Amino acid sequence: MQCATPDLSGRLDTNGDTLRLARRAAVETILLDKVHDAEVHNGLTNQDAGRLREMLLRYADVFREDVEGDPPVKVEPIKVRLKPGSVPVKCSMRRYPPAHMDFLKRHVEQLERAGLVYKNNRATWASAPRIVPKKDPGDLRMTIDSQPINACTEPMSWPMPNLDSAMTILVGTTVYFTLNWTKGYWQLPLHPDSQMYYSFMTPWGVYTPTRVLMGQTDAVAYCQSVVHELFGDLLFRRLLAWLDDLLGAAATPGELFDLL
Template identity: 35%
Template sequence: DPSADVEPLKVQLRADAQPYRSGTRKYPELQRKFLRDFVRELERHGLVRRNNASHWACPALPVKKPHSNEYRCTTDTVPLAGATPNLSTATQSVKGAYGFGLYDLFKGFWQLPLDPESQELFSF
């Protein structure tokens, strides 16, 4: 599927942000195979490219899908973005709000174009 028809996402880092590169992780064989196949498929479709010189790299985290033997790829972006607030904290910040939106993209994250200056930040 093509990218969503939106402006490319441009991430603005805090002034004190420091590059972060995760160390090498060891994965069980099934997760290793999943990651290898998944990354090859993303490369084949032009969604990712290898960048061994990236200053930023967060670890990939294969997560088993519910009621399945399949995995989905997630990325631990805590070193880049900080911890995500828990649900009760997040709901307090929207107290009194009256309008909310929901955006549903078929391939979610992969359909959002990234500004070239922000691409390195999403290395894994």
């Protein structure tokens, strides 16, 4: 895991250092709250809680609340293969209600500041953003209608886990941990030669992503292949992974700490 974690040392100025320290402090607070919740609600002993606190604080730099300003995971970027005869597809501008327009503008500006998209009005491909509601009332999410480019894409092959078979590793286990990637696909690099294919059109111009988008043809297979590259032989022994969700399992707390 550490070998794939972006190296952020030595690349920030004084203001950047201040921001980095503030972000780390916020992450440490969240981690300590998680340990406290495990003590109160999940039966974590005082001794194991102390060990877990020490471990999490030691590796706090691999945890994030967001990925703004961070480079992608250090793996081979995904490169899209187009079907023979494919030609660029550009959508028409969609209409959005005022609330969706406000959200779309704020969200795209945030993505641009984070280096996750860039303005590219010369793009010959462009798909339409869709604004959809999230679980909590009033919360919105931007998705990209990637159907036009997906129809032109030769899909990559990668086996997804058989969950019924994978769950057999839980036999005899009694303690567990779960981990989740921050912002999931936004951590995965999209090859520069393929970025333009996933451009999207807004009322303020066309933007091109630098990372993998949820919904693109190869996103699921590529994400699962990255998981295998990162965790290797640990998978299907005491670690299960479905895309950006990880489950660790062991028979004793000591074994679980060794795995973690």
